[in-house]
Amino acid sequence: MASGEKETVIVWFRQDLRLSDNPALHYAHQTGANIVPVFILDDDNAQEWKRGGASRVWLHHALKSLSASLSNNLVVKSGSPEDILKNLAQTHKATTIFWNRCYEPWRIKRDTHLKTALEETGINTKRYNGCLLWEPWAIKKKDGTPYKVFTPFYKKGCLNAEQPRAPLPAPNDINFANNLSGHNVEALNLLPEKTWATDVIQHWDISEAGAKKRLYDFLSDGLHNYKEGRNHPSQNNVSRLSPYLHFGMISPNECWYAALEKGSIENWEKDRDHFLSELGWREFSYHLLFHFPHITWDNLNPKFNNFPWSDEPSDELKRWQKGLTGYPIVDAGMRELWQTGYMHNRVRMIVGSFLVKNMMTHWHQGEQWFWDTLFDADLANNSASWQWIAGCGADAAPYFRIFNPILQSQKFDPDGEYIKKYVPELKDLDAKHIHAPWDAPPLILAEAGITLGKEYPEPMMDHSKARDRALEAFQTTKT
Numbered sequence: 001m002a003s004g005e006k007e008t009v010i011v012w013f014r015q016d017l018r019l020s021d022n023p024a025l026h027y028a029h030q031t032g033a034n035i036v037p038v039f040i041l042d043d044d045n046a047q048e049w050k051r052g053g054a055s056r057v058w059l060h061h062a063l064k065s066l067s068a069s070l071s072n073n074l075v076v077k078s079g080s081p082e083d084i085l086k087n088l089a090q091t092h093k094a095t096t097i098f099w100n101r102c103y104e105p106w107r108i109k110r111d112t113h114l115k116t117a118l119e120e121t122g123i124n125t126k127r128y129n130g131c132l133l134w135e136p137w138a139i140k141k142k143d144g145t146p147y148k149v150f151t152p153f154y155k156k157g158c159l160n161a162e163q164p165r166a167p168l169p170a171p172n173d174i175n176f177a178n179n180l181s182g183h184n185v186e187a188l189n190l191l192p193e194k195t196w197a198t199d200v201i202q203h204w205d206i207s208e209a210g211a212k213k214r215l216y217d218f219l220s221d222g223l224h225n226y227k228e229g230r231n232h233p234s235q236n237n238v239s240r241l242s243p244y245l246h247f248g249m250i251s252p253n254e255c256w257y258a259a260l261e262k263g264s265i266e267n268w269e270k271d272r273d274h275f276l277s278e279l280g281w282r283e284f285s286y287h288l289l290f291h292f293p294h295i296t297w298d299n300l301n302p303k304f305n306n307f308p309w310s311d312e313p314s315d316e317l318k319r320w321q322k323g324l325t326g327y328p329i330v331d332a333g334m335r336e337l338w339q340t341g342y343m344h345n346r347v348r349m350i351v352g353s354f355l356v357k358n359m360m361t362h363w364h365q366g367e368q369w370f371w372d373t374l375f376d377a378d379l380a381n382n383s384a385s386w387q388w389i390a391g392c393g394a395d396a397a398p399y400f401r402i403f404n405p406i407l408q409s410q411k412f413d414p415d416g417e418y419i420k421k422y423v424p425e426l427k428d429l430d431a432k433h434i435h436a437p438w439d440a441p442p443l444i445l446a447e448a449g450i451t452l453g454k455e456y457p458e459p460m461m462d463h464s465k466a467r468d469r470a471l472e473a474f475q476t477t478k479t
């Protein structure tokens, strides 16, 4: 529905694949101009951080859904944003490009250059915060330096700063520019030729409506007892909003204000505040990535630079990836990841500690596997979390605090419910033995139909020996 003389502007969708609370779209719409909505797949600038396999699958479905919400007007391109945007601006005589900021180091570099290049050709750019509650540069210590410890970052920094923006409404009756072309999401070739991709998405409704439903279902069924329940992978106390937040199919602002309201009405302050603080951890990861962009690959704490981690692919690594370590809670987590594109946070910590401490494998290997297999693979959260679990990051778990996968399993999955869901070979093993099947008497194993090494693997290593080895290696960080 466009008319000839009206001004035209471009809205460049990036990690904000939504109509609600999308500042770039909102302010573009407010100009009253005709809109060219565009998404550009930019693997060349992303280089080693181009999206992994699972993210590409999610992106495919997210774009299909966004395009449908835009009455199939989304222009979908692959290639150099500079060339594509200049071309689109020329074709549609667009004067201004609206976008929401991204904070990955490669995107900051690209966008800084792009802004100048576009403005030199007379195209204005308007940029907004659509992805974070607080801009990473807005939260600083009194001396002007960035925080490296979460609690003061969140409590002194964020909670004392300006309130996050209240969510903006989705625009209705968008006027699209005439003669838009190139709407074929399939042309991006984001889907692999594997049935895995069809199986794994069945666990999700990859749409903006699906994101909202998940938020409101969580607020009704999961927020109460979140603080404690979030540690138990078989309980329904986490939101599973992370992929939607990563792709911007829902804004953190909407999650923040909805949780604030629900938690306050119901007097669930403790759970409400804990959930808000987890959104705060997401802010903290972005803050770290912005101020210390090398954390994607280099240890934030250089004392770990000589740590004797193995950084090569190995059979042990393959067993970890496939969920065949012989440690049931680790295997359940790795299989949850493969089957659903998601893993519960408690289990991410257990499998992460197992990789970097029990297996003495570099966190890079874990980071890369997660990058390829998580639907919520996020450069800020993934890098900061792997560094945290490896002990070399900001505010990291001290290296000597080594998660015991058996005790963690007994404590957080006492009946083995989560294990049985993802490691069905162990479904007939009782709660006492399911956490360490190698300690079960042969009769019990036989009754459960298990021969170790046959139906289910022998444990990959002895935890206490692995622990001693890791602690010895930790001495290298003290020199």
Ligand SMILES: Cc1cc2nc3c(=O)[nH]c(=O)nc-3n(C[C@H](O)[C@H](O)[C@H](O)COP(=O)(O)OP(=O)(O)OC[C@H]3O[C@@H](n4cnc5c(N)ncnc54)[C@H](O)[C@@H]3O)c2cc1C
Residues within 6 Å of the ligand: 230, 237, 238, 239, 240, 241, 242, 243, 245, 246, 278, 279, 281, 282, 283, 285, 343, 344, 345, 346, 348, 349, 352, 370, 374, 376, 377, 378, 379, 381, 382, 383, 385, 386, 389
């Ligand atoms: C080794 C490791 C790797 C990780 N990699 C990623 C990643 O690539 N992408 C990612 O989004 N998260 C990552 N996390 C953080 C965390 O595990 C997930 O954000 C969380 O499990 C998502 O589930 P949820 O949406 O149900 O969380 P909820 O408990 O419902 O929390 C709500 C939101 O808060 C944020 N959040 C929660 N916990 C954390 C946390 N510890 N750090 C940062 N943000 C948090 C997420 O955006 C999440 O969606 C990683 C954690 C570990 C230990």
